[in-house]
Amino acid sequence: MAKKGKRYRDIQQHVDRLNQYTVDEAISILKKTGSAKFDETVDLASRLGIDARIAEQNIRGTVALPHGTGKSVRVAVFAEGDKAQEAEAAGADVVGTDDLVDKIVDGWLDFDATIATPDLMRSIMPKLGRILGPRGLMPNPKAGTVTMDIAETLQNIKAGQIEYRVERDSGIVHVPIGKTSFEEAQLKDNLNTVMDALVKARPASAKGRYLRSVAISSTMGVGIRIDPQQFL
Numbered sequence: 001m002a003k004k005g006k007r008y009r010d011i012q013q014h015v016d017r018l019n020q021y022t023v024d025e026a027i028s029i030l031k032k033t034g035s036a037k038f039d040e041t042v043d044l045a046s047r048l049g050i051d052a053r054i055a056e057q058n059i060r061g062t063v064a065l066p067h068g069t070g071k072s073v074r075v076a077v078f079a080e081g082d083k084a085q086e087a088e089a090a091g092a093d094v095v096g097t098d099d100l101v102d103k104i105v106d107g108w109l110d111f112d113a114t115i116a117t118p119d120l121m122r123s124i125m126p127k128l129g130r131i132l133g134p135r136g137l138m139p140n141p142k143a144g145t146v147t148m149d150i151a152e153t154l155q156n157i158k159a160g161q162i163e164y165r166v167e168r169d170s171g172i173v174h175v176p177i178g179k180t181s182f183e184e185a186q187l188k189d190n191l192n193t194v195m196d197a198l199v200k201a202r203p204a205s206a207k208g209r210y211l212r213s214v215a216i217s218s219t220m221g222v223g224i225r226i227d228p229q230q231f232l
Contacts, residue, residue: 020226020227023192034180074113086150117150177191177216
């Protein structure tokens with residue numbers, strides 16, 4: 001097992017790994033221990049009591065964080081004609097059709113999200129499904145990224161809309177909710193917004209306890225467990 005550094009061990013002293021904290025307590029601890037030399041990302045991990053292998057329970061959607069993620073998001077748009085012009089005017093980082101597909105096939109992946117008009121999905125899917133799918137970057141109707149509303153969708157993503165999806169094998173939803181430089185109230189707003197969306201997305205066929213565990217962590221920090229009952 002790899003030896004943990006002194007800073008990591010110091011952080012561990014502030015966190016009781018067996019305790020389940022309130023949201024306010026967890027965020028306060030995270031802020032106090034987020035002492036890396038860069039602005040760390042704050043991640044939220046929620047383990048759900050579902051079977052993602054069942055289509056109805058394969059939860060996926062989008063949620064707009066009230067305070068954004070603190071990250072500049074690069075968006076690639078698959079569109080042509082008027083919709084390509086709309087994407088460029090709305091601030092897309094790159095716009096294209098076959099030329100963009102070929103660029104990605106050749107290894108270019110310098111973007112964080114994609115949007116596509118419905119008419120182009122047939123030409124995109126065969127070449128890019130295996131490249132973008134495993135990375136969570138494939139345009140998807142469930143996530144609202146296959147759409148004719150290019151400008152609005154693009155602006156929402158740039159403003160802090162994130163996509164959440166349950167991991168098929170573990171039942172975990174893992175998303176960023178901000179940076180350690182955020183105020184505690186901002187992190188709390190973002191966290192509660194995501195958890196509210198997950199609770200509302202509970203499939204009717206899910207049985208037993210739905211929220212199994214919830215935890216937050218910074219990039220260089222340790223996991224801080226939160227009592228799931230607070231969100232029900």
